[in-house]
Amino acid sequence: MNITINRLAPLMLGAILLAGCAKPPAEQIDAAEKAVKEAQMSGAATYTAQEYAKLEASLTAMKKEVTDQDGKFALFRDYGKAEQLATSAKADGERVKADAVKKKEEAKAGALQAQQVAKEAVKSTVELVASAPVGKDRAALEAIKNDVEALKASLNQIQLAIDKEDYPAAQAQAKAIHDKGQAVSAELQNALAKVGKGKPSAHKKK
Amino acid sequence: MTVFSVRNGLIALARGFFLAGAFSACVQVVPPELVSAIDRIDQQLVALKAPEIAPEEYARFVRQWVPLRARVQSDDDLVRWPWETNELETELRRLHEEGGSTLAKLHGERQAQQHRAQLNVLRVEERLRALSSQIDAIDGRIVLGGKPVQTDLLVKQARSFYDQHDYQRSIEAADLAGKALHVQSALLARELGRYADEQHIRSWQAMAQQAIDWSRTHRSTAIVVSKAERILTLYKNGNKVVSYPVRLGFNGIREKQFQGDGATPEGRYRITDKRGAGRTQFYRALVLDYPNQDDRRRFVQGKKVGRIPAAKQIGGQIEIHGVENELMAQTLGCVMLDNVQMRALFERVEPGSVVSIVGALTGRNAVATALAQLGAHGEET
Numbered sequence: 370m371n372i373t374i375n376r377l378a379p380l381m382l383g384a385i386l387l388a389g390c391a392k393p394p395a396e397q398i399d400a401a402e403k404a405v406k407e408a409q410m411s412g413a414a415t416y417t418a419q420e421y422a423k424l425e426a427s428l429t430a431m432k433k434e435v436t437d438q439d440g441k442f443a444l445f446r447d448y449g450k451a452e453q454l455a456t457s458a459k460a461d462g463e464r465v466k467a468d469a470v471k472k473k474e475e476a477k478a479g480a481l482q483a484q485q486v487a488k489e490a491v492k493s494t495v496e497l498v499a500s501a502p503v504g505k506d507r508a509a510l511e512a513i514k515n516d517v518e519a520l521k522a523s524l525n526q527i528q529l530a531i532d533k534e535d536y537p538a539a540q541a542q543a544k545a546i547h548d549k550g551q552a553v554s555a556e557l558q559n560a561l562a563k564v565g566k567g568k569p570s571a572h573k574k575k
Numbered sequence: 576m577t578v579f580s581v582r583n584g585l586i587a588l589a590r591g592f593f594l595a596g597a598f599s600a601c602v603q604v605v606p607p608e609l610v611s612a613i614d615r616i617d618q619q620l621v622a623l624k625a626p627e628i629a630p631e632e633y634a635r636f637v638r639q640w641v642p643l644r645a646r647v648q649s650d651d652d653l654v655r656w657p658w659e660t661n662e663l664e665t666e667l668r669r670l671h672e673e674g675g676s677t678l679a680k681l682h683g684e685r686q687a688q689q690h691r692a693q694l695n696v697l698r699v700e701e702r703l704r705a706l707s708s709q710i711d712a713i714d715g716r717i718v719l720g721g722k723p724v725q726t727d728l729l730v731k732q733a734r735s736f737y738d739q740h741d742y743q744r745s746i747e748a749a750d751l752a753g754k755a756l757h758v759q760s761a762l763l764a765r766e767l768g769r770y771a772d773e774q775h776i777r778s779w780q781a782m783a784q785q786a787i788d789w790s791r792t793h794r795s796t797a798i799v800v801s802k803a804e805r806i807l808t809l810y811k812n813g814n815k816v817v818s819y820p821v822r823l824g825f826n827g828i829r830e831k832q833f834q835g836d837g838a839t840p841e842g843r844y845r846i847t848d849k850r851g852a853g854r855t856q857f858y859r860a861l862v863l864d865y866p867n868q869d870d871r872r873r874f875v876q877g878k879k880v881g882r883i884p885a886a887k888q889i890g891g892q893i894e895i896h897g898v899e900n901e902l903m904a905q906t907l908g909c910v911m912l913d914n915v916q917m918r919a920l921f922e923r924v925e926p927g928s929v930v931s932i933v934g935a936l937t938g939r940n941a942v943a944t945a946l947a948q949l950g951a952h953g954e955e956t
Contacts, residue, residue, distance in 0.1 A: 418626030422637050430642035454645075511825045511837060512716040519721025523728055537741065541748075545731035549724060 391446045393435050397455035401428060404462025413469035420465045427458045476536035483543035484527045490550030491520045497557050510560060516553045520546060605647055605664050609671060613640060616674040623681050632677050639670045692742035695749035696733045702756050703730050709945040717826045718766045719759055726755040760949045767828060770803055770935050770942035779933035782843055786931035787813055796923060798930040800910055802827060802839060803940035807910060809920060819916040824908035831908060833883050834890030839908050840865050844930045858897030858914045859921040863930055865893035
């Protein structure tokens, strides 16, 4: 019996010392923080705001758990839960990042498509203006030309918003330009209908 | 069975009940409806777009909710001593209360923001409509260049953001549109302010009176054209004979500066030629002596001060004419009448007659009225 106790004692002491040497799961914590950072860099705060907020909360909870354990007497420290939280935060971070990237791509694709539609609307209006006879019905035509020039210039605003990755703004601008382009085309067609088959004026000066 | 054994049995039973009671008291139970209620608050906060519109408040909520939910789902807090309070439930109740307050606060703010956005969008749309209508009424659109389109785009964006429930951006776009409308009104006032300026009006009245006096003195015809009212009046021997509506150049509301600007000149002119059928493409035409000495002096001065680009020419061929083609009833800077009226005028007017083209004859002209209404509308909003 004494022999058994003598043999077991070092093992028990070793186990106690081992427990006393418990350290925070640095590798998992780093991985979790990196995953959250990457999610943030991918635009998660904008495109998956709800998930990102929860992800940050998980990271905070994990850090608190580590701090709580750090505050305990060395022999009673247990970082098992912190490790579990870190692993979970890492997995969530990767998922949120993937979701954000997907949603951002969708928003970008939507903005690019809206930009294209707006460009086509402006192009069609420009072509309509170019085909208008340079006759004496210039009151409407001159005003419309100003409108078309302004529309052409405003296309740059869409590109600027896309460059800034502000896709909702790009979409709203593109929609406004498209709608205005169509309205200008309709106005121009009305003006042209009035001009009808009128001859171009040979009058000069003025 | 002895009394002793019965007594022991009862004691054992009492112990059993006690242990069962003690055991059940040790099991920490969190009311599931409490957890569901907090979950609903979370969903409602998300529906309110709290993560986007109030990220700090939402972050504060989830920083508590995420670990508490994890504790509810884990076994850590299931057992407690009977003398311990149910901390988890207490914390959940506190979060429920706090989350409820945040939700109510954000809901109120969101409603206020929606109301403000709606009001701003409606107001700016109404202002745009009013401005467009006033501008069209005085043919002033050309004066503003590309600004009406830029403003229209902002108003459309404000509406678009509102429809997407992005009230903050809607308010920002509406504010920008409001400023752009203000700039347009100011530009119109600067460019056309002379129509409301008493000194200008007096000068134009004097110019018109000179034409009438000339008609009386020379026992001849004279014409006065008021650009603001688009009216041509024929005088004979100093007496008013008839008035006709006219159309001006595409930029006729402005004073002519150079060739091709589409503006109709202002000043005192003479009819230098009467062109009947076959001599004009505009049915009948009364040719004016534009540019006269005053016009040339103004043109030279305009170039000198940089108001007129150096490469520009002064232009010419300003006429009072009829319509070349009813389908092309516009002019470049002349004064145009319908053919029936042009024929009547043509037959009555003599070469050499004086023609005064003025901005307006009274302070209450169409342009001044439009500018005043725009100013009043701008102050209201």
